Amino acid sequence: MSFIVKAFAFNKNIKKMKKNNTLAQARALTQPSREASLKREASVSHFWNSNRKLLEDAWAAWEIEHKDNLLIPDETLLDPRLRQAINDAWENPEKENAVADLWEEIIPGVYTAQFFDLKRLAEFRDYLEAVANSQIPKRAPYGIQLNRYGVMLDPRSEGHLAAPNFQAFYDDMMNRYMRPIARLLLGTYGYDNQTFGFSIQYNPDKDKDLHAHTDASAATLNINMNLPDEEFTGSQVDFHDKTTGKTVQTIFEPGKAIIHRGNVPHATHPIISGQRSNLVVWLYGDRMQIPRGSTSSYGSSENSITEFDDTKIITARQRWSIPDGPKDTFAPF
Numbered sequence: 001m002s003f004i005v006k007a008f009a010f011n012k013n014i015k016k017m018k019k020n021n022t023l024a025q026a027r028a029l030t031q032p033s034r035e036a037s038l039k040r041e042a043s044v045s046h047f048w049n050s051n052r053k054l055l056e057d058a059w060a061a062w063e064i065e066h067k068d069n070l071l072i073p074d075e076t077l078l079d080p081r082l083r084q085a086i087n088d089a090w091e092n093p094e095k096e097n098a099v100a101d102l103w104e105e106i107i108p109g110v111y112t113a114q115f116f117d118l119k120r121l122a123e124f125r126d127y128l129e130a131v132a133n134s135q136i137p138k139r140a141p142y143g144i145q146l147n148r149y150g151v152m153l154d155p156r157s158e159g160h161l162a163a164p165n166f167q168a169f170y171d172d173m174m175n176r177y178m179r180p181i182a183r184l185l186l187g188t189y190g191y192d193n194q195t196f197g198f199s200i201q202y203n204p205d206k207d208k209d210l211h212a213h214t215d216a217s218a219a220t221l222n223i224n225m226n227l228p229d230e231e232f233t234g235s236q237v238d239f240h241d242k243t244t245g246k247t248v249q250t251i252f253e254p255g256k257a258i259i260h261r262g263n264v265p266h267a268t269h270p271i272i273s274g275q276r277s278n279l280v281v282w283l284y285g286d287r288m289q290i291p292r293g294s295t296s297s298y299g300s301s302e303n304s305i306t307e308f309d310d311t312k313i314i315t316a317r318q319r320w321s322i323p324d325g326p327k328d329t330f331a332p333f
Helices: 003-027 034-038 042-050 052-065 080-091 121-132 164-186
Strands: 104-107 110-114 194-202 210-213 219-224 237-241 246-250 256-261 266-268 271-273 276-284 289-292 302-307
Touching: 003 052, 034 042, 042 052, 052 164, 080 110, 080 164, 104 237, 104 246, 164 194, 164 219, 164 256, 164 276
Parallel strands: 289 302
Antiparallel strands: 104 110, 110 256, 194 276, 210 266, 219 256, 219 276, 237 246, 237 266
């Protein structure tokens, strides 16, 4: 064996040892308790912040470790009709009506549509299961309550899912899909520079409901991740129509999403049987600004100086654009 070949093999082994050591170090960390997290003890933030680089490196190493059997999430996981309409609108914003046509209005400011491709949803669920079984510490969301089975998705969040391939998919979903859809349906242009996201799971024995609240967002996209054969009972979601004073009840279906303004009051009924898993992503403005009238009991925010203005003239080209400002570090929770 030549010197060059031996050196290459040596360097490869060194990299493998470093990767394994990074994963081992991350997996050996003692994660803060649920009680400490709910009390927002200073030691909790210290844990996540002091170990941020190690955890990010561990997620990258985890992807490499499973590169031969792990899904690389991308937009082909999403509903084909939605993908086609979105891609057409990015090429020609004047075709954006085809995107709007896919969304059914439940009440003013609340819409639903198929978001994930049911034929590919099982693959993504397998990916999320692998994330859950990675043994890498992950921070559960604790806004109103701490959801035991959830994980933070956005880089602004402590203990987020920092796997590089997932983050690329997350950015694509927020930039190419959620933001223009929210601008088109909800008129959120100007209050959508910043992103936030987390996953949640409802179970009859724990984390079974969520009381009435509004979100610290300009727009919320809530996507059900249940497979067609994963049935559950209960867990209906109530949306309060402030224009009529009535409450409209809806049930999540596999791969379907509900998008709504953050200021629409909503609540989740107790789940009775089965499980319900969802991804929840938000948009809001710089420094967590949301339009006046969008005060929230889920997370916190600084209200902006203007209200939602559906009459403000925004061009199609403006809707189909990506903000050029930097991401900030503010997080609702």
